[in-house]
Amino acid sequence: MKVLWISNVLFDDIADIVGVNRSTGGGWMQSLLALVKTQIKIGVVALHSNTFFQEINGVGYYLLSSINKNNWKNVLDDFKPDLIHIHGTEYPHTYKIQRYSGNIPCIVSIQGLVSVYSRYALGGMHCKEIFRFTTLKDVLLHSSPWSIQRSQKKRGMYEKQLIANINYIIGRTKWDYAHALTMNPSIKYYYCSEVIRDTFYQGTWHYQNAVSHTIFCSNSSVPLKGIHQVVKALFIVKRLYPDVKVRIAGKNILGHLSVKDRLRLSGYDNYLRNLIYRLGLEDAITFLGTLSAEEMKTEFLRANVFILPSSIENSPNSLAEAQLLGVPIIASYAGGIPDMMPSPLSDYIYRFEEVEMLAQRIMEIFQQREWDKYTNIVKDIAHKRHNRKIIRNNLISIYVDVLETFNETL
Numbered sequence: 001m002k003v004l005w006i007s008n009v010l011f012d013d014i015a016d017i018v019g020v021n022r023s024t025g026g027g028w029m030q031s032l033l034a035l036v037k038t039q040i041k042i043g044v045v046a047l048h049s050n051t052f053f054q055e056i057n058g059v060g061y062y063l064l065s066s067i068n069k070n071n072w073k074n075v076l077d078d079f080k081p082d083l084i085h086i087h088g089t090e091y092p093h094t095y096k097i098q099r100y101s102g103n104i105p106c107i108v109s110i111q112g113l114v115s116v117y118s119r120y121a122l123g124g125m126h127c128k129e130i131f132r133f134t135t136l137k138d139v140l141l142h143s144s145p146w147s148i149q150r151s152q153k154k155r156g157m158y159e160k161q162l163i164a165n166i167n168y169i170i171g172r173t174k175w176d177y178a179h180a181l182t183m184n185p186s187i188k189y190y191y192c193s194e195v196i197r198d199t200f201y202q203g204t205w206h207y208q209n210a211v212s213h214t215i216f217c218s219n220s221s222v223p224l225k226g227i228h229q230v231v232k233a234l235f236i237v238k239r240l241y242p243d244v245k246v247r248i249a250g251k252n253i254l255g256h257l258s259v260k261d262r263l264r265l266s267g268y269d270n271y272l273r274n275l276i277y278r279l280g281l282e283d284a285i286t287f288l289g290t291l292s293a294e295e296m297k298t299e300f301l302r303a304n305v306f307i308l309p310s311s312i313e314n315s316p317n318s319l320a321e322a323q324l325l326g327v328p329i330i331a332s333y334a335g336g337i338p339d340m341m342p343s344p345l346s347d348y349i350y351r352f353e354e355v356e357m358l359a360q361r362i363m364e365i366f367q368q369r370e371w372d373k374y375t376n377i378v379k380d381i382a383h384k385r386h387n388r389k390i391i392r393n394n395l396i397s398i399y400v401d402v403l404e405t406f407n408e409t410l
Contacts, residue, residue, distance in 0.1 A: 001040045001041065001082050001083070001399060001400075001403070002040070002041040002042075002043070002079065002080060002081050002082050002083075003040055003041070003042055003043075003081060003082065003083045003084070003085055003399060004042075004043045004044075004045060004075070004076075004079055004081035004083070004084045004085070005029075005033075005042060005043065005044045005045065005085050005087060006045050006046075006084065006085065006086040006087060006088075006094060006097055007026065007029060007044055007045065007046045007087055007088075008026070008046070008047075008087065008088050008090065008091060009023040009025050009026035009029070009046065010022075010023055010046050010048065010063075011026070011029070011030050011033070011044060011046075011061070012030060013056045013057060013059070013061070014044075014046070014052075014054070014056065014061045014063065017052075017054065017056070018048065018050065018052060018063065020048075024290055024291075024292075027197040027293060028194050028195050028196055028197055028317055029087060031195045031196070031197055031198055031388075032194070032195040032391070032392075032395070033059065035195065035388055035389075035391070035392040036392055036395060036396065037057075037058055037059055039392070039396060040396065040399070041058075041060075042059050042060075043059065043060035043061070043062060043075075043079040043081065044059060044060070044061050044062070045062045045063075045064065045075060045097075046061075046062075046063055046064075047063070047064060047065070047066070047067075047093060048063035048064070048065065049065055050063065050065065051063060051064055051065055051071070053078070060078075060079055062075050062078075062079070066093070067093040067096045067097060067100070068096075068100075069100050072096075072097065072100045072101070073100070076101070076102075076104065081104060082104075082105075082403060083104070083105050083106075083107065083399055083402060083403060084097065084098075084101055084104055084105070084106045084107070085106075085107050085108075085109065085399075086098070086106060086107070086108045086109070086162075087109050087111065088109065088110075088111040088112075089108055089110060089111070089113065089114075089159040089162055089163060090111065090112060090114045090155060090159065091155060091158075092155060092158040094108070094158070094159075094162055095158040095159075095161050095162040095165075098162055098165060098166060099165075105167070105168070105402055105403065105406040106166060106167075106168070107166070107168040107169065107170060107190075107398070107399075107402050108162065108163065108166050108168070108169050108170065109169075109170040109171075109192075110169065110170065110171045110172075110176045110180060110314065111314065112313070112314050113156075113159065113176065113179055113314065114152040114155045114156045114159055115152070115153070115155075115156025115157070115159045115160050116156075116179055116312070116335075117152055117156075117224065117312050118149050118152035118153045118156055119312070120224055120311040120312040120334070121145060121148050121149035121152055121222070121223065121224050122145050122146075122149060122223055122224075123145070123222070123223025123224050123225070123226055123228065123229075123311045124223070124229075124311065124352070124353060125145060125223050125228070125268075125271070129271055130144060130145050130146060130267060130271075132271075133267045133268075133270040133271040133274065134267045134270075135263075135265050135266060135267050135269075135270050136263060137263060137264060137265060137266055137267075138266060138267045143266045143267070144266070144267045144268075145222070145223050145267065145268060148222060160183055163180060163183040163184050163187065164183055164184050165184075166184070166187065167186075167187060167188060167406075168187070168188050168190065168402050168405075169184075169187050169188070169189055169190070170189075170190045170191075170192045170395075170398065171189060171190075171191065172191065172192065172193055172194065172314070172315045172336065172339075173314055173315050173335070173336025173339040173340075174336065174339055175314060175335045175336035175339070176314050176315075176336060177189055188402075188405070190398045190401075191394075192391060192394050192395055192398060193385050193386055193387075193390075193391055193394075194315065194317065194320070194386065194391070195386065195388050195391050195392075196317060196320050196321055196324060196386050197293045197317075197321070198293075199293045199294055199297050200293070200297060200320075200321040200324045200325060201324060201383070201386075201388075203297060203301060203325050204325060204326050204375065204379065205300065205301055205325045205326045205327045205328075205371075205375055206371075206375075207369065207370075207371045209301065209302070210301070210302055210303060210304050211245075211302050211303070211304065212243075212304055212366070213241050213243050213244045213245065213304055213366055214244075214245045214246075214247065214302065214303050214304045214305075215230070215234075215244070215245065215246045215247065215303060215304065215305055215306075215307055215362065216246075216247050216248075216249075216299045216300060216302075216303035216305075216306050216307070217230055217246065217247070217248045217249070217306070217307050217308075217309065218248075218249045218291075218296065218306075218308070218318040219249060219250065219310075219318070220248045220249070220250035220272070220287070221250060221268075222268060223268055223311070224310060224311050224312060225309070225310050225311075226309030226310050226311055226332065226352060227248060227250075227272060227309065228271070228272055228275055229309045229332075229352065229353075229355050229358060230246060230307055230309050230358070231246075231272070231275050231276055231279065231281060231285070232275075232279075232355040233355045233356075233358040233359040233362060234246055234279075234281055234284060234285070234359075235279045235281060236355070236356065236359035237359050237362050237363055237366075238281065238284060240363060241363065241366055244284060244362075244366075245284055245285075245286065246284060246285045246286070247285075247286050247288055247299060247303070248285065248286070248287050248288060249288050249289075249290070249291045249296065249299070250287055250288070250289070250290075251264075251269075251287060251289060251290075252287040252289065253265060253269045253272060253273045253287060254273060254276065254282055254285065254287060255282075296318075296321065297321075297325070300321065300322050300325050300327050301325060301327070303327065304328070304365065304366065305327070305328045305329070305330060305362060305365045305366075306318075306322040306327045306328070306329050306330070307329075307330045307331070307358075307362070308322075308329065308330070308331040308332065308337070309330075309331075309332050309352065309358065310332055310334055310335075310337075310352070311332070311334060311352045312334050312335045313334055313335045313336065313337055314335050314336040315336045315337075315339070315340060316337070316340075319331060319337065319340055320340065320382060320385070320386055323340070323345075323378050323379070323381065323382035324379065324382045324383060324386065325379070326371075326374075326375030326376070326378050326379040327378075328348070328365050328368075328371060328374065329341075329345060329348060329378075330348045330349075330350065330358065330361045330362065330365065331345075331348065331349055331350075332349070332350060332351065332352040333349045333350065333351055333352070334352055337349070340385075342381060344374055344377060344378075345378060345381075348361050348364075348365070
């Protein structure tokens with residue numbers, strides 16, 4: 001069996017050859033590739049500024065500057081796939097691929113759904129706040145929350161067309177199931193969990209090794225990720241826990257910034273910076289920059305609690321990573337997150353808008369000292385959900401079923 005994957009990121013093997021920085025995203029796909037390439041022949045297509053074909057470690061890589069009928073035909077003629085697997089629906093080229101693939105069956109994996117994410121892109125920010133903190137970068141690079149929302153809506157139109165015209169789809173949550181079936185009631189839906197980056201399968205969080213009253217958050221890039229809600233909750237928590245600290249993966253927006261650094265601030269960065277200083281929390285918050293998988297793991301293990309405060313998510317890998325390690329977790333009740341937070345994790349879910357509830361959840365965790373039972377339960381849940389052998393076998397069985405079902409229709 002030959003399966004052609006469509007990826008939105010460059011895998012490390014090809015990134016090293018073409019001389020670009022390795023992506024901080026998509027690590028789980030590379031872990032999955034390592035598992036399945038021993039059983040089936042895999043090709044990987046990604047967009048890049050230069051066209052490039054090469055086989056590396058048994059995988060055929062195809063880099064294309066754009067997708068059109070001619071270059072896509074060349075890829076299909078060269079690789080001759082039995083099946084095309086589109087990883088993610090977020091970008092318009094995936095719809096083109098489905099249209100140009102003719103009589104080759106296509107299956108799509110849902111990652112996020114931008115057509116739905118656009119509803120929550122502003123993260124509860126008021127229009128006056130967005131307008132007040134708009135920066136030159138927002139104007140020149142269209143990076144304001146409004147611009148991000150418009151982009152998601154535009155891409156969402158292609159996403160809806162793709163799902164409406166596809167016959168097979170892979171998802172992981174009741175949330176993505178509901179939206180996929182709403183867009184295409186006749187689609188065949190398969191459940192398949194995701195493989196997580198290798199390093200998170202080893203290691204266990206221990207209360208005695210964590211730094212008391214330390215919070216870790218893994219993304220601060222856009223309003224949808226909800227860091228401003230954590231800041232508001234922190235203001236409440238700090239009254240009873242003056243030593244509380246929040247460590248955030250993402251570029252530093254605090255302290256003295258050069259003119260160049262200020263020009264790099266988005267409107268959301270500007271808003272977040274202002275909010276932190278206005279509430280007097282600048283000494284309680286540290287931005288850590290871009291983190292590798294190992295650095296993320298270190299932060300998880302040293303934190304008293306990990307918070308996922310997003311206004312919308314499907315099945316965030318950062319949540320799965322924290323669970324594999326047994327870290328205490330607080331998460332917003334949004335999208336597919338509740339599916340990943342069964343009891344006893346469900347005790348620490350809150351509504352995105354309710355910063356007061358978030359603050360209370362944080363303080364409840366700070367008060368607790370006995371975590372061994374919780375850690376063992378959470379690790380067991382996560383390791384069963386993200387069992388690599390089960391996921392590999394499940395994905396291959398899905399491929400086989402799609403091909404059998406497709407052939408029956410011919």
